[in-house]
Amino acid sequence: MRDRDKTKEQLIAEVRELRTALAHAATPSPADRSRAAAEHDAHDGAEAETRDGYLSRESLAAHPANGFHAVEGHDQPIGADPAALAAERRQAAAQYAVGRLVAETDSLDDIIPRILAAIGGSLAWDFGACWRPHDGGLRCVATWHAGPVGGEFERQTQRVTMAPGEGLPGSVLQADRPLWVEDVQRSTNFPRLEYAAREGMRGAFAFPVRDERGTWGIFEFFARVPEEPDAGLLQALDAIRDQIGQCVRRLRATEALRESEARKGAILEAALEAVVSMDASGRIIEFNPAAEAMFGYPRERALGAQMVELIVPPALRQGHLAGLRRYLDGGAPRILGQRVELSALRADGTEFPIELTITRVALPGAPSFTAYIRDISERKRREAEVARLLSSEREARLDAEAASARIQFLSEGTARLAGSLDYQATLRQLADIFVPKVADWCVIHLPVDGTLRQAAIAAVDDELAVALRDLAAEYTTANLDAPHGVGHVLRTGEPELIPHVTDDMLAAIAAGDARHLELLRRLRPASEMAVPLEANGHILGVVLLVSTGTPRGPAARRPYTTDDLSLVRELARRAALAMDNARLYGESQRALGQVAEIARELGQQASELNAIIEAIPGAVIVCDAAGHILRGNAGSETIFGRSRGDTPSTAAGLAASGILRALDGEPLPPEDFPLARALRGEMRTDARYLLRREGPRRRVRELPIQCSYAPIRDHDGTITGAVTVAADISTLYQLERQKDEFLSVASHELKTPLTTLKILTQLTRKRLEKLDLLDSGHTVRMERAIGRMERLIGDLLDVSRIELGRLALRIEPSDLTAICRQAAEDHTEAAERPITLDLPEELVVLPLDAERIEQVLANLLSNALKYSLPQRPVVLRLRAKAGEARVTVEDAGGGIPPDALPHIFERFYRVPGVQVQSGSGVGLGIGLYISKEIIERHGGRMWAESELGRGSRFSFALPLTPLPSLP
Ligand code: ADP
Secondary structure, eight states: OOGGGSOHHHHHHHHHHHHHHHHHTOSOOHHHHHHHHHHHHHHTTTSOOOTTSEEEETHHHHOOTTOOEEOOOOOOOTTSSHHHHHHHHHHHHHHHHHHHHHHHOOOSTTHHHHHHHHHHHHHTOSEEEEEEEETTEEEEEEEEESSSSOOHHHHHHHHOEEOTTSHHHHHHHHHTSOEEESOGGGOSSOTTHHHHHHHTOOEEEEEEEEETTEEEEEEEEEESSOOOOOHHHHHHHHHHHHHHHHHHHHHHHHHHHHHHHHHHHHHHHHOSSEEEEEOTTSBEEEEOHHHHHHHOOOHHHHTTSBHHHHHSOHHHHHHHHHHHHHHHTTOOOSSBTSEEEEEEEOTTSOEEEEEEEEEEOOOSSSOOEEEEEEEOHHHHHHHHHHHHHHHHHHHHHHHHHHHHHHHHHHHHHHHHHHTOOOHHHHHHHHHHHHTTTTOSEEEEEEEETTEEEEEEEEESSHHHHHHHHHHHHHOOEEOTTOSSSHHHHHHHOOOEEESSOOHHHHHHHHTTOHHHHHHHHHTOOOEEEEEEEEETTEEEEEEEEEEOOOOOSSSOOOOOOHHHHHHHHHHHHHHHHHHHHHHHHHHHHHHHHHHHHHHHHHHHHHHHHHHHHHHSSSEEEEEETTOBEEEEOHHHHHHHTSOTTTSOSBHHHHHHTTOEEOTTSOBOOGGGSHHHHHHTTOOEEEEEEEEEEEOGGGOEEEEEEEEEEEEEEOTTSOEEEEEEEEEEOHHHHHHHHHHHHHHHHHHHHHHHHHHHHHHHHHHHHHHHHHTTOOOTTHHHHHHHHHHHHHHHHHHHHHHHHHHTTOOOOOOEEEEHHHHHHHHHHHHHHHHTOOEEEEOOSSOOEEEEOHHHHHHHHHHHHHHHHHTSOTTSOEEEEEEEETTEEEEEEEEOSSOOOTTTGGGTTSTTOOOTTOOOOSSOOOOOSOHHHHHHHHHHHTTOEEEEEEETTTEEEEEEEEEOOOOOOOO
């Protein structure tokens, strides 16, 4: 009975039987094996062999040279003989075992060891291995062995890899068919031969298992006996191979599915994107957790709901439904597979931006769609933020660029201005800086004599330049009093900005002057700025900047803005400073010129002064306000007898040196030193001192000197120094001394006979009176003459006393009123002319030498009478006030010429040409000298005032010192 004739039931029964048999007897006994090996040995050499001893089914007949036996299946009746039957049973057992495990196994991981065990076990072979493709060759992935312990051959098998064509597995891989080896130990292509020999491995077979991609794996089995090629087994193996291959494919597909499902699940679970699927009717069939979170619906609520109603905002629903309908009606997909941005609706009714990709699920039948949705609110927010940042960044950059352009403009402008110290050049520079950068034309106006003049112009092109020149030529001045425009800017310092200049404005400026209007129009003003040039509070001028509005160059000029105005103001401010600098520079240059001129003049004057000082006979000493001696001439060396270097450097030092003494030989107090007096403002021309000088052999000589001293005052009267001029008057002094001595002696000598003469005259007059003889007044006249002579001699004596320092005063409290009255009476009597008295009622008592004061009054009154005509009044006045008693004698005579007035108190001075007007007697010119000396000796002062032709007034004042109270 052939297998194919058996019924299904019969086969099942037989398999059951086989299964039982398998459990008990299927494994061949070792005895069977040794028998089989002996049989094999007996056939040794008889069988045609391949070079490496491998046999394929084909070579069973052909004995190919490589020794591989590829075994083709051929019909063989089952159970024809007992051995064949056993073999057949083994094959069936293997097939069964494999079939069962293939059906039961649902994992690729454990199918290989189970196949090895099933085949090796059921066919009663000793060792099996499975090789899988690896790196272009083969690697052993699992082994099986019949006994409890694997041997060295198993370990070696696990270690090695086989290249295609190498060893048994390599040959199977290459041949892609089962191969049979009767005895590996005789094979020439068996790298594991050494180990196989040690373990006694002899027979072997191997077969490939294929899947859809090619060789999936190679199974090999070894027996310790040589095995003849078993065509039946090989045939059975084809089925087994198929089964295994199918199983591998199934398991791999299952695993791939599992994997992909797991992956999909994981993706869906973990996706940040919401995944929403809907079927063709628009019902939601998938709604992942991200979708739940995004839309705010739980999955259970979403599934089955109409998607359009759930998550599409009302405004978009119509479009969505229409699109779906169109697609289902066969229209071209519009948004499938594309990324679009839309709005979506949340459960709470809020809309939010999403990004959406819709794919059609690739399944046959009614289409379903999956949408991958991303909430892009955050992205939109960020985009908006970025856009905002970008725009603010752009604004900031524009600002920064504008600011840097401003700074650059200013700094360039400033640099150009700074270079110029020429006023006019600065103006031209300024105009050039503004045109064309800021203006199409520019005029700088400066105020000149109450009007505004165009001091600099600049224009961007010739046409405008010509128009400007014409305007400047024909309308040179601008109106300073205008309520606006440059005049107004100049007046107020307030800048003016007219963004849009109209023709009406031009007409207003032209004020009906057609020619003016025409010129203004030629200048095409569209926008205008006028800024003051202001420096240090002064408005120096006005800059007028005009844009014609015509685009020129890269930037079309806009109407001026306040920004433009402030930029221009800033540059104008700097320009004004530069102009002011230029002006100051010009002035300083001029001043320098003047200074040089002054210096030259000063130098001239100084050298003149030098020459004068040096030429002055005598010593000239000049000191500053602090008393530092600035200079002394050569004469100062001669007189002071010192080299210039020795001269004390200060006036005080000079005074302290004790070099000067008073005429009486007393040391001069420092404060009386001529320079000290001069520094206090005193001035004298005739001060006399004794100069102590060390002569040869240390002999001290006293030299009389006469000093003039005076303060040096600056233009406002402040004392800045002093000068003294000292002259050696020793010769003069000597002569004066001699003269004084002579005067003294002479007057004494004259006085003695005169006194005798006076007494004799008086005696004679008395005798004649007694004899009653009339002498016709001769003796009286004699007496008067003698009296006058006495006074003359007295005066001369006084002079010599004064000069010799011997004028003594007898001071006692006296009534000056009485003295004045008596003096007036005496003179009235003598001159027979009335003297007007102006005396106080009360006594004016003060300490004085009454006789000497009478002498002074007599002198003043006799002069007043003498130098005025008889009919003219003479007034004697006494006033006591402000701590002094002041006496004035006033006449209405011819007066004293101004140039003579300063000298009238000098000794022997008489005003040249003055005639005695009344009375007799020619003066000696010493009365006033003595009077002044007397008054000054009283601690008072004396002075004269006079006007030529109107009279003179002589006054003296005595201090009203309080008297000691009388007991
Ligand atoms: P004399 O004895 O010459 O008057 P004085 O010293 O008294 O000398 O006066 C000096 C000079 O001053 C006089 O010579 C005279 O020229 C002038 N003088 C003095 N007093 C008067 C006066 N009252 N009017 C005009 N000239 C006067």
